[in-house]
Amino acid sequence: MKINKYIGVRDFYPEDMVVENYIFDAWRKVANSFGYKEIDTPIIEPLELFTAKSGEEITSQLYNFTDKGDRKITLRPETTPSVARLVVQKQKELKKPMKWFSVSQCFRYERPQKGRLRGFVQFNADCLGVETPIADAENIALASNILLELGLTKDDFFIRLSQRELINSIFKNIKIKNIQPVFKLIDKKAKISEKDFVLGLKDNGLNDSQIDKINLLFTVKSVEDLEKSGLDYDKDAFENVKQISDYLTDFGLKDLMVLDLSVIRGFDYYTGIVFELYDRTGEFRAVAGGGRYDDLVGVFNGERCPGIGFGMGDAVLALLLEKKGLLKKLELSTDYFIAIMGEENSSYAIEVANSLRKKGNSVEIEVANRNFKKQMNYANSINAKNLIVIGDEETKNKSYKIKDLKTGKEK
Amino acid sequence: MKINKYIGVRDFYPEDMVVENYIFDAWRKVANSFGYKEIDTPIIEPLELFTAKSGEEITSQLYNFTDKGDRKITLRPETTPSVARLVVQKQKELKKPMKWFSVSQCFRYERPQKGRLRGFVQFNADCLGVETPIADAENIALASNILLELGLTKDDFFIRLSQRELINSIFKNIKIKNIQPVFKLIDKKAKISEKDFVLGLKDNGLNDSQIDKINLLFTVKSVEDLEKSGLDYDKDAFENVKQISDYLTDFGLKDLMVLDLSVIRGFDYYTGIVFELYDRTGEFRAVAGGGRYDDLVGVFNGERCPGIGFGMGDAVLALLLEKKGLLKKLELSTDYFIAIMGEENSSYAIEVANSLRKKGNSVEIEVANRNFKKQMNYANSINAKNLIVIGDEETKNKSYKIKDLKTGKEK
Incomplete structure (x- = not known):
């Protein structure tokens, strides 16, 4: 009986595993250098850990099933809710801030394609218990330093920064009533034509003046641009982005930063800064993404515990390193x-x-x-x-x- | 909503993860020193990979389910069948011997108890494509050297050796007709009384003379004992054990070896030497176990590819190290x-x-x-x-x- 591998997961022969370990080692090395400590959480989690915040519709993308004791469980699609669970379980004992990272196998029921797999390894780094721009900047710097450690440069990738409160305030001031569908449209803007984008905005009831302001928003590439744009925004949220940008400059990442208010991020638990690391050519999906989530622990009945964190998958990263010729030196011996x-x-x-x-x-x-x-x-x-x-x-x-x-x- | 961890799996906070990483590092360090190369296989495998050899009844111990595309899949309970699958997929290209190891998350639907979990990490080391006593000895030495590397000594653990063909030949010569139920009885001998053991043998149709010989078998502690025992055995199988013992002596493990023909090992794919590493006090389950499996690749329609390998779980090992006070020095900093x-x-x-x-x-x-x-x-x-x-x-x-x-x- 010949048995084939399951679809969308990977075998790693020794020559493949060298690449995986090269990536894992960089993840651990940089995280350790930032004083983040490694944790691990189970691959199997109760289903409700993911439906609690995201609703039942998320199950279409999950490997969820009922165990032999009739418990509803799932293979984790990401680790952030598990991190929140860990915080709630020991909230009284834990010294703040908790700086934690993990290298986790995750599973999503998706159509397998280049860089998007059903089984993948995700690196996560979270700083919990504090709510400061320096913690945010450090988390973003950690993500960026991993790519630098792996040999990528500012010519290969950049950081797209946005801020949920900032964009919410702008949208409110433009008087957009139904923000969620507009967010969804912006999220897929890169994949549709300019015309379809404008039509979509009109379908959502936006008038020409509102559409002009949204297009103006997309010309903003830095905090300076935003200040000069004439757009009306929340001053505190702006100050937050500005401070984080200043700290990122201290971290030596000035040339990598772009303010890009079209960055939405899928998960709706983000409350402040959100960011993505992208390759300059735009050929691949985001290499990493994350943001501030100050209310997630509360969802699980914990005391309020602000947090910032990001995830970085192995698959897109390996494709990017391969493309840039950075894996050639790796050989078994x-x-x-x-x-x-x-x-x-x-x-x-x-x-x-x-x-x-x-x-x-x-x-x-x-x-x-x-x-x-x-x-x-x-x-x-x-x-x-x-x-x-x-x-x-x-x-x-x-x-x-x-x-x-x-x-x-x-x- | 407070959500608890799923039963029988573990959370690792930073102070727990230090212990895990200490074990994982030792696994990788010793395996690399023996020239074994790391591989990885998917956590999700087609269900038939495990039922092909072990039958449908194994599913009671599996995390098996049907995916959203109606495919029968399972979380792997062990990695040896996956290793066989990797061999079959590339059998023409692979240079022999293949010396592979993996650090794998595995899942079994079992009643959780001390040292036996539903989710655990298993280290596997296999040498495939050769059929020599030196390959066997080296594999056993690799397992033993991991425990030595972690600070355990010959006073803490020992190696129980047996040989499937040797024990089969002895049983045949004692004229035991139905060997399987007798194997099962021997496998649980440690857990039942001497009286129940003898009664069990009688229930399986053994007479007093046969029972005497089985009890004689259990007095054997070395190849020399076996030679003097008067028991009738296959000479080639004996020679195989003797050669492996000699090589293990060369590996510096003489004081650790015990010939113990009551070692059966659960999996029925073993064909030659089988071995287990046990703590001297017998308090815990086997720390590691494995053996020669020369026909497994053939089951999956590959060309015959002999192999030797073992598995070592993280849970029992951590308990043993804890008990011996070998984890005290590990601290976060x-x-x-x-x-x-x-x-x-x-x-x-x-x-x-x-x-x-x-x-x-x-x-x-x-x-x-x-x-x-x-x-x-x-x-x-x-x-x-x-x-x-x-x-x-x-x-x-x-x-x-x-x-x-x-x-x-x-x-």
Whole structure:
């Protein structure tokens, strides 16, 4: 019986796993450098953890099912609600701020396509318990520094910043009554024509003056632009974006920032700054996205606990790194291959392997009793850096020579 | 709405995750030292991958369900069948031997109890494509070296070795007709009384002479014991165990080995050596277990591909390490805490953090605008090693001092 892999999930052979681990290592390294601590939450969660805030319609995108004890459960589609659950469970004990990150397998029932999978790994970094522009800027800087750590530069990606309260205030002042459908339209603006966009706005009851102001909104690329635009906005929300922008400049990210008030973000739990990291060419989906969510913990009966966080998936990131040629250097290798000339020399070969492994080297010994030529082919196939041949002579003298397989020289 | 965690799965707060990562790091370090390469397979697999070999009854222990496209799928309960699937998919391209390991989330629908969870992480290490005693010994040594790496010693654990063909030949020579129920009885021998064990054997039609020989079998603790026992066994299978024992001696594991022909292992795909790592006190379940499975790839329509492998779960291992006091040294810490005296000094504080982070340090800066005393309390709560205070003076002079929080001295 031949059995195929399930659709939209991935197998990682050793050469694929090297890429995954390269990404995971960067996630952990940068998060640790910011003092964020790793946590983990279960892949299986009660279904209501996700329907509580997003409603029952979200189940069409979930891997939800009923367990053998009749409990409604789901594979998590994201980790932010789980993080909120962790906060509620220990809210009295936890020292604020909680700076947490996780590397989590997530699952969504979606039509698989390039960069969008049914099973993916998401990096999440959240700072909970404080409500300050510096915490926001630091979280955005953490996200950006991961891409820089992986070799991407300001020519490859940029940060799109927006602010929920700021955009809400502008919309209110333009006197748009029904904001949600307009948000949805803006969210898919990039995928539809200019004409269809304007028609859509008209369908939602916007007049020409309102449409002009929305189009004016899209010309804004910085806080300075917004100040000069003549648009009417909430001063506190503006001040918040300005402060975050200033801190991001301190973090060395000035050239990466764009104020883009068309950034909405899907989840409706965001309350303040929202941001996305995008590749400059716009070829891929967002590499990362997140924002401030000050009311989420409250939804789960916790005390109010403000938070800022973002998610970054492995799939789009790997595609972008591949495209930029940043994965070429990654290759599998083994420090030592120990060839064995005759089974009777295995004992000494094992002894040599033991001592090299104790020193932290990766060592393969011949386990297939092959002839010398075949052993050499294998040593090349695993990209062994050094060769040790153990024959009768070596066993007798309890000594061996190391040959560097790149230079061909004995060490 | 308060939402509780799903039963039998775990939340890992930062202090718990340190323990998990300590175990995962040891798994990866030792596997890499043996030249095994990391792979990963999907958590969701087609249901038939597990029913193909084990039959439909296994579904009672699975998290199986039907997806929204009417496909029968399951969360994996173990990874060995997935490994076989990976081999079949690329059998022509793969260079033998394939030495693969994985760190995999697995799920079983079981009654949760100490060391037995519904969601757990399993380390698997398999060597495929060869059929030699040295490959077997190396795989067993890899498992053992992980426990040694984690600080356990020969006083804490031992290796129970058995061999499927050897025990089959002994049973055949004792003329036991229906071997499977006798295997099942032996498997639960430790949990029932001596009397019930003998009664069970009698119920399965064994006479006194057969029962004597089975009890004789249990007195055997080494290959030498077996040779002297007078029991009648297959010579090749015996030679196989003897060779593996000799190699394990070369690997420095002589004091850890016990020949124990009562080791059966649940999975029926094993064909040769089988082994388990157990704590000496017998308080816990097996820490690791595995064996040779030469026919599994064939079940999935691949060409015959012999293999040896084992699994090791995180839960029992963590309990054992905890009991032996080996987790005490693990604690969260942060290299630097940067206190900020007044928001106006945040820019310079960020600048200092940037430079320390670039050097690979973990650095937290104050993000909550607290007074100095509260910042100091927080620095202690995160176990910060060093303190930097950024005030007006530091910002003006663009310089700062580092205080070692352990010694209290300035650096």
